[in-house]
Amino acid sequence: MAMFFLLIFLLLFAFLGIPLAFSIGASCVTYLATNAPNLFSMFPQKVWSGAYSELMIAMPLFILAGELMNTGGITKRIINFCLQVVKPFHGGLGEVNIVASMIFGGISGSSVADTSALGSILIPSMEENGYPPKAAAGITVASSTMGMIIPPSTPMIIYAMISGASVGALFMAGALPGILIGITQLIVVGWISHKKHWHPLKTKFIFKEFISAILVGIPALLMPVFVIFCVSFGICTASESAGIAVFYAVLVGFLLYRELTWKAVFQALKKTLITSSSIMIIIGFTTIFTWILTMMKVPQVVAGFFMDLNMPFWAIALIFDLLILLIGTFIDVSPAIMLLTPILLPVMQAYGFSELQFGAMMIVGLAIGLVTPPVGMCLNACNKINRMPIIDIFKGAAPYIVCNIIVLILISIIPQLTTWLPQLLGY
Amino acid sequence: NNTAKNENTASKESTSGKESNSSAPQTTAEDPFAALGNFTMIVGHAQPEGNPRTISMEQFAKDVTERTKGHVTIDLHANGQLGTEKEMLEQVVAGTIQGMRGGQYDFSPRLLMFTLPFLTNTRSQVTALLQSDLAKKVCAEAEKTTGTIIISLCDAGGYRQFSNSKRPITKPEDLAGLKMRTNGMKTIDLTFQSIGATTTTIPYSDLYMGLKTAVADGQENPWVNVQTMKFYEVQKYFTTVNYQFHPDPFYVNAAWWNSLPAEFQKIISECADEMSVFNDKLIDENSDKALDTIKQAGCEVYTPTADELKAFQDACKPVYQKCIDEGILTQEELDEMLKIVENAK
Amino acid sequence: MIKKITQTLYHIYFGIGIAAMGILTASMIFSVIARYLFSLSWKQLTEFNVTTFAFTTFWGMGLCILNNEHVIIDIFYDKVPPHLKRWLTIFNYIVVLIVDIIFTIYAYKYTMMAGIQISQGMEISMKYMYGIMPVSGVICAICIIYKIVECIQAPDEFFAAKNIVLTNQVSEKTGGSK
Ligand code: NA
Numbered sequence: 001m002a003m004f005f006l007l008i009f010l011l012l013f014a015f016l017g018i019p020l021a022f023s024i025g026a027s028c029v030t031y032l033a034t035n036a037p038n039l040f041s042m043f044p045q046k047v048w049s050g051a052y053s054e055l056m057i058a059m060p061l062f063i064l065a066g067e068l069m070n071t072g073g074i075t076k077r078i079i080n081f082c083l084q085v086v087k088p089f090h091g092g093l094g095e096v097n098i099v100a101s102m103i104f105g106g107i108s109g110s111s112v113a114d115t116s117a118l119g120s121i122l123i124p125s126m127e128e129n130g131y132p133p134k135a136a137a138g139i140t141v142a143s144s145t146m147g148m149i150i151p152p153s154t155p156m157i158i159y160a161m162i163s164g165a166s167v168g169a170l171f172m173a174g175a176l177p178g179i180l181i182g183i184t185q186l187i188v189v190g191w192i193s194h195k196k197h198w199h200p201l202k203t204k205f206i207f208k209e210f211i212s213a214i215l216v217g218i219p220a221l222l223m224p225v226f227v228i229f230c231v232s233f234g235i236c237t238a239s240e241s242a243g244i245a246v247f248y249a250v251l252v253g254f255l256l257y258r259e260l261t262w263k264a265v266f267q268a269l270k271k272t273l274i275t276s277s278s279i280m281i282i283i284g285f286t287t288i289f290t291w292i293l294t295m296m297k298v299p300q301v302v303a304g305f306f307m308d309l310n311m312p313f314w315a316i317a318l319i320f321d322l323l324i325l326l327i328g329t330f331i332d333v334s335p336a337i338m339l340l341t342p343i344l345l346p347v348m349q350a351y352g353f354s355e356l357q358f359g360a361m362m363i364v365g366l367a368i369g370l371v372t373p374p375v376g377m378c379l380n381a382c383n384k385i386n387r388m389p390i391i392d393i394f395k396g397a398a399p400y401i402v403c404n405i406i407v408l409i410l411i412s413i414i415p416q417l418t419t420w421l422p423q424l425l426g427y
Numbered sequence: 428n429n430t431a432k433n434e435n436t437a438s439k440e441s442t443s444g445k446e447s448n449s450s451a452p453q454t455t456a457e458d459p460f461a462a463l464g465n466f467t468m469i470v471g472h473a474q475p476e477g478n479p480r481t482i483s484m485e486q487f488a489k490d491v492t493e494r495t496k497g498h499v500t501i502d503l504h505a506n507g508q509l510g511t512e513k514e515m516l517e518q519v520v521a522g523t524i525q526g527m528r529g530g531q532y533d534f535s536p537r538l539l540m541f542t543l544p545f546l547t548n549t550r551s552q553v554t555a556l557l558q559s560d561l562a563k564k565v566c567a568e569a570e571k572t573t574g575t576i577i578i579s580l581c582d583a584g585g586y587r588q589f590s591n592s593k594r595p596i597t598k599p600e601d602l603a604g605l606k607m608r609t610n611g612m613k614t615i616d617l618t619f620q621s622i623g624a625t626t627t628t629i630p631y632s633d634l635y636m637g638l639k640t641a642v643a644d645g646q647e648n649p650w651v652n653v654q655t656m657k658f659y660e661v662q663k664y665f666t667t668v669n670y671q672f673h674p675d676p677f678y679v680n681a682a683w684w685n686s687l688p689a690e691f692q693k694i695i696s697e698c699a700d701e702m703s704v705f706n707d708k709l710i711d712e713n714s715d716k717a718l719d720t721i722k723q724a725g726c727e728v729y730t731p732t733a734d735e736l737k738a739f740q741d742a743c744k745p746v747y748q749k750c751i752d753e754g755i756l757t758q759e760e761l762d763e764m765l766k767i768v769e770n771a772k
Numbered sequence: 773m774i775k776k777i778t779q780t781l782y783h784i785y786f787g788i789g790i791a792a793m794g795i796l797t798a799s800m801i802f803s804v805i806a807r808y809l810f811s812l813s814w815k816q817l818t819e820f821n822v823t824t825f826a827f828t829t830f831w832g833m834g835l836c837i838l839n840n841e842h843v844i845i846d847i848f849y850d851k852v853p854p855h856l857k858r859w860l861t862i863f864n865y866i867v868v869l870i871v872d873i874i875f876t877i878y879a880y881k882y883t884m885m886a887g888i889q890i891s892q893g894m895e896i897s898m899k900y901m902y903g904i905m906p907v908s909g910v911i912c913a914i915c916i917i918y919k920i921v922e923c924i925q926a927p928d929e930f931f932a933a934k935n936i937v938l939t940n941q942v943s944e945k946t947g948g949s950k
């Protein structure tokens with residue numbers, strides 16, 4: 001009962017347009033006031049424990065690194081690099097968009113950052129080169145889902161914080177699914193572009209241009225490799241690696257590409273402060289929400305229900321996929337992870353799933369929610385760029401989202417896709 | 428709709444600690460406590476299923492309910508469901524929950540005196556220390572300063588040992604220059620620093636990888652942790668130094684405790700004492716089993732002689748002095764502890 | 773005159789937040805370098821970093837209100853006709869205000885209760901850490917009231933759907949978003 005009470009009030013407040021953090025807070029306040037006023041005293045403790053996290057420092061630092069890369073000219077060079085890479089395959093900006101998302105995803109921990117960084121450059125230039133606006137926006141948001149699946153990933157860090165799993169192992173669990181999504185999306189975009197004649201006319205392959213774009217791009221490309229390497233081999237924590245990423249972006253931006261200015265650093269810090277605070281406040285208020293659920297033993301009730309069903313493992317995986325997609329459609333990624341993990345993980349473990357596989361399922365599933373209305377943060381970010389109604393962006397993205405759904409089903413029924421790589425590294 | 432309302436009321440009562448039973452009290456021969464009212468005690472701890480703390484708490488809950496004829500029920504929340512140990516202790520102090528167990532001393536830092544390095548080396552010494560008048564005195568201070576009562580004091584997880592991947596440790600000098608991972612607790616950090624090792628903090632969940640990639644040379648943990656986290660796969664040299672144990676206080680909110688009828692207080696205290704004994708026995712059994720696994724995995728486990736242990740203890744004298752300087756204990760209390768340990772041999 | 777004072781206060785408020793974020797970043801980079809190049813680590817520094825991070829979170833709460841940067845689900849909200857939207861917006865801010873005030877009151881009590889502990893790292897009274905919450909809560913309440921007043925005074929066009937160009941101009945003029 002407690003769960004339905006809390007959820008109904010949460011959705012009611014949220015759809016009225018109250019900021020999500022305060023909608024969650026308001027539903028908790030309503031519940032506590034009517035059911036357990038003595039628990040009010042723990043309200044601030046739980047909000048604090050959500051916000052006071054060494055692990056989560058990685059989030060603002062990855063955001064900052066991404067911002068500095070945009071203003072420091074690194075993002076531009078990644079895109080130039082991708083243009084050269086797809087040239088031999090007669091690929092167009094559609095393919096560039098996806099490959100650039102995979103590389104950018106290796107730096108930014110968030111899909112929303114991916115949409116705004118690449119979208120602001122690629123959407124206008126795709127439209128100029130003959131892509132329909134819907135397709136330009138759709139490919140951008142669909143490929144940006146990889147931002148939070150390919151390591152590093154802020155949502156993975158939140159999942160690690162709640163499940164206690166190792167961040168390095170989780171990052172590796174997301175690598176293969178992320179790459180799979182990239183490859184399948186490339187196939188789909190290539191096929192559609194071919195049919196609709198979006199591909200550019202054959203241009204001459206100039207070896208010199210190719211080499212120079214690659215050489216200029218290498219410093220930009222080294223960063224994701226380095227960051228992922230550090231975290232996955234346990235050399236440093238996620239937060240420390242994010243610190244290195246910022247340091248690297250500053251060095252490359254100031255000294256190598258010479259496009260970064262102190263004013264831009266200040267602006268980046270300003271944006272980071274706002275974004276980080278707005279995400280962490282949600283995490284803080286969600287902590288009390290989930291605490292109430294545990295006090296009321298909701299996870300045990302849910303676990304008991306699913307255990308009694310006694311289904312084959314693939315059936316439970318697919319049911320949970322549906323549940324993740326459903327929740328992801330209405331709730332933002334971080335509260336969804338905080339809500340679902342304590343309730344569903346014990347069930348999954350009882351059915352023999354590893355916390356790594358479930359983590360990857362949840363991340364891939366919730367990433368899809370970023371591009372589905374009514375609540376899709378990537379859709380919102382894209383709307384800020386091109387002012388297109390989010391429903392139209394979604395229509396443009398739909399063909400590529402099918403790839404995400406296929407990968408989600410694959411990783412749900414084939415554990416090796418998510419556990420093989422971490423095991424290979426010794427986790 | 429009606430059932431929903433009932434469920435809500437039920438949960439309201441169970442969280443408020445004391446249930447106001449609407450049905451009239453019936454005094455029968457079988458139920459001598461019928462007139463005393465019903466109580467619920469929400470108790471949290473951070474250990475998972477199968478851990479000695481969980482098993483002993485379940486036994487405690489069963490005993491209390493049985494002996495109070497169901498008038499005091501223990502609502503157990505294991506596995507850190509209610510938060511971290513620090514958060515749960517704050518909840519006890521605030522009266523949101525009624526009790527918690529765990530090695531958490533931030534409200535009663537004086538309990539740290541029992542974690543001085545190389546103070547004891549056997550189970551009987553630990554028991555003597557935790558049952559002493561000194562321990563009772565320190566526990567009693569908690570009521571005055573923070574409004575909690577410590578109804579029992581047992582062992583939190585067995586003796587802590589250290590290991591590393593570089594060389595066997597037989598004397599304090601062997602530790603010099605090693606990079607040891609610690610959990611950041613004061614007496615642990617001071618111990619390694621005074622012996623000449625450097626300390627570093629790595630999250631527990633990342634420690635396996637950190638040891639494997641030599642971000643840290645060594646670690647310190649009880650045998651059971653070494654076994655569960657498979658640290659023996661990435662560490663070669665272990666020493667059974669029994670260098671430190673952590674007391675495991677059972678904190679209860681004082682206001683709630685004082686509202687209990689004396690009969691129930693007596694029963695709960697007795698059950699808690701039995702739980703302590705049971706808990707420590709389970710810990711010893713588990714430690715022995717874990718040590719076997721570690722030995723079978725091919726690790727070198729060195730057991731130091733009494734003289735070698737004395738050398739370690741002497742090397743840690745600065746830690747004792749530092750704790751005295753910081754007011755964790757007095758020189759007299761240190762002498763008293765050493766005497767208790769001496770007599771327990 | 774009053775406008776100038778509020779502007780200055782706003783810049784100080786924002787400036788402290790940005791400075792904290794800058795310090796956090798610099799300090800994280802410093803601790804990585806110290807640890808991996810010189811094998812140095814301090815538990816005081818770790819705790820300082822996490823505390824600064826928590827500070828940026830709570831401090832930014834009011835800034836997000838002023839800049840309309842809190843995550844909002846606006847799909848239904850945007851469909852409300854402008855003349856009703858004014859009252860819905862005010863209602864929403866009042867709900868936010870209530871939650872904020874409850875948070876602030878209990879955060880103050882909590883600081884007083886749990887603040888007697890000494891922190892593990894910097895070994896300071898935890899009042900200085902938990903105290904971030906009630907202080908930020910009070911500032912946030914002021915920001916919410918400012919926004920409510922702004923809503924009451926704003927012209928109807930201010931509440932038009934956000935995809936209409938006019939809204940952008942209005943919000944840019946009033947120094948709204950970004
Ligand atoms: Na990423």
Ligand code: NA
Nearest residue numbers: 329369372375
């Ligand atoms: Na969605």
